[in-house]
Amino acid sequence: MGMFNDFRSPAARPAPVAPATAPAPVPAPARAPQPARPVARAEAAPVPTDWLDLKHRLHETILEEMNLSALETVDTKDMRRAVATLTVQHLAAQKIELGSDGFKQLVSDLIDEVTGLGPLEPLLADPTISDILVNGHSHVFVERKGLLERAPSTFRDEKHLLRIIDKIVSRVGRRIDESQPWVDARLPDGSRVNAIIRPCAIDGPSLSIRKFSADKLTMDRLVGYGAITTPAAQFLRAAVEARMNVLISGGTGSGKTTMLNALSACIDRRQRIVTIEDAAELQLQQEHVVRLETRPSNTEGAGEISQRLLVKNALRMRPDRIVIGEVRGSEAFDKLQAMNTGHDGSMTTIHANTARDAISRLEQMVVMIGADFPLSAVRNQIASGINIVLQLNRLSDGSRRVMSISEVYGLEGDTILMQDIFIFKREGRDAEGNVLGRFLPTGVRPRCYDLIMAAGIPLPTDVFSGLSGRGVA
Template structure:
C-alpha cells in the first residue's frame, strides 16, 4: 500500500539558514524550543515574514531534533514504527500494518546524515568502524541503523516510538487484545504474586501487556525495572528503573542486564522485572525468583510451546544445563502469557502454566484463542486457583 506525501509536509529548509540557526542555538547549550529557533531565525537577517518564519521554525526543529524531512509527514497519532530503506523507500506503521509512503529523501547521503544525527544524540557513533548501532534517543525513540556496504540497499534506519500514553487494562479489552474474563484472571494472579513470563515475536505487544499487568500490582510493592532500553512505564506508585549501558568507543564501560539484576537484589525489591531476556540475564532472573523474590520478564518465542526450548537456549548462554534451567524455571515461573499478531491486532494467543517434570519443562495450557474467544485447556482450573489466591491476598 502506497500513499502520497501529505499536504502538511514541510520542504527542506535553506541549508545556510539551518547552519546559522544551528550555530546560534549551540552557543548557550539550552534546550531547543520553538521560541529560541524563531529568535535565531529573525536574528539571522533572513526576511521571511510571519508565514515563512513559522515554516522555517518547523523545518529547523525537525532537522535538529526530529526525523528531518520526514517529521511533518508523520501521522499525528498511533505511530509505532518508521522504516527507511535507503533514499527510495519509507514505510511506517500506525496501527493498521506497514504502509509505504513517498520518500522525501533525494539521495542516501541525506538518510545517512539523519541516521548519524539520531545515533549521535544518544552518545554513540555511526561510521565505518561502527556500521550497525542500536540506541535509545533522549526523547525515548529506539533507533537502529545500518550503513553500506553492510546494508546492500543504502542506509537502513528503523525507529520505534514509545507510546505517549500508558496503555491501561481497559485499553486491552477495548482493543480486543484479551477478553475481560481472561484479563481478570491474569490481573488477580499478578496481584497475588504469580511470576509471569510474557512471550511473543517482535512487535506482538509484550511490553504493552506486561505494562498493564504490572499496574495491577499492590500499591505497597516496590517494583524494580531492568531493561536494555527503558520502555516499561506501569501505572504504579513505587517504580524504579535501571537501564543497561553499551560499551563506549574504546570498548569499555558496558553494564549488562545480568549485572543489573544482581544490583537489584540490594534494592529491597518486592518485584523484579526484566524487560527482555536475551541471554545470560535469564540465569540471574531465575535465581532471584527462586530466592523469595517475585517478578516477571519477556522473552521472544514463536509460540507458547516453544518457550521451554527458548529458556533452555538462553540458559545455555549463561552456562546452565537444560536440566538446571528446567528445575529453576519450573519453581520460579508460574504463568506464560503468549501474544501474537493478527493483522493490525495484537492478541493474547495463549495462557499456560509452566511446569517441571523429570528434569524437563512442560507447558500446561490454561486457554487458547480460537479466533472468536478462548477455549479452556487442562490448566484452566490451576489458573483459576492462582487468581483466587490473588483475590484472597
C-alpha cells in the same frame, strides 16, 4: 514548479541578512499557528524534488548565516522569527512566491531541519504513528494501527539522511561509521532508534524508530482492541496480584512490552519494583519504581554492563518485584534462581513463537552459561519458577492478540508440564482480510487457582468455563 528552477541556478545567491542574534521584525505569516502538518502532508501529493531543493538551499544558507552556537541557546520563538526573516529575504531575492501556507510549511520544515530531525519531525509529532521505518533516503514508511504505509516525507539524499542519523547518535554520545555501522539509541522523548549504515545496509542507511507512546495501552484497552477477553484479563490480573511469575512470549512487535506494561499496572502500589531493560521502555504507574538500564560496550569493546549484572544488583535492592524487559541471555539463570528463592511475582518477556518454545529458549539461556547445572536441575527450576506463559502474536491482518495463556504446573521425569488455560481459535477471515476467531477458555481450571484463592484475591471460577462472559475476541 518552474519558479524553483531559477532558485537552483548557482548564480542565485541570497541577499545579505541581519544576524540571527538580532531578530528582524517578524513577518506576519510566521506568527500564525503552525498548520497541522502530519494531516496536511498525508493528503498532499508526493513532495516535489524542487521543494526539497529549495529547503536544502535555505537550510545551507541558514547554517552559514546564523550563528550556530547561538542557535543552541536561542528560544523557539526567536528561532522561528530569525528563520522566517531569512526565508522572506531569500524568497524575495529569488522572486519566489509561495503563498502563506507554503511559506509557513517552509519555515516549519527549516526549523525541523536546524533544530530537530528534519523530515522525521512531523512523523514524530503525529500521535497516530507508532513506528517510523526508513529504508534508504527515499523510502520512508510509518506504522499506524498496526499497518505499514508509505510516508510522504523523504530525505533529499543519502547525505541528508546520514546527517540526521548522526544527529541522533551523537546526542547520546555514540558514534556510527564504517567500523561500527549500527547503533541503538534513544531519542530524548524515549523513542527507541536503531540505525544501520553501509557497508552492512547495502541499499543505504536504514533507521527503525519505535516511538515512545505516553499513552500506553492498558489492560482495558487491550480488551477493547480485541487483543484479549475480559475473563482472560481478569485471570491475569488476579495472577499478578497473587505474585505468580509470568513469562510473556512473542515475536518482534507482537505486543510483549505493551502487555508487560499493562500487567505491571496490576502490581500493588505499595510494593517496591525494580525494572531492568536494555533500553528503558516500561512506564509503570506505581510510585515506588527503580529503573535500571544496561550499557552496551564502547567502541573498544569494553565497559559493558549486562542485564545479568543488573539482576544481581537488583536482588540486593530489597525488591518486592523484579521486572525484566526481555530476557536474552545469562540473566535468565539469576532470574530463575531468584524466582526459586522467594522473589515471586516477577515478569519478563521472551522472544519465541510458542509457549513451548519460550520454555525451551529459557532453558537454553540457562544451560548456555555452562554452570555446573544439569539440565534436569534447570528444568526443575523452570517448572517451579514459572507459573504462567502468555503467547502473543501479530496476525496477518496487523492485529496483535494473545494466542494462548498456559500454565506450567510441574515436572514429570524430565518433562516440564504445561496446560493451556485460554486459547485463540482461528475461524478464517472476513472479506477485508481480517482474521476471525475466538479466544476461549479451555475449561481447565489452573492449579494456580488455589494459590490465587490462598492469597485472598477474588476470582470467580467461571472465567475458566466461559460462562462469565462472551469469549468472543
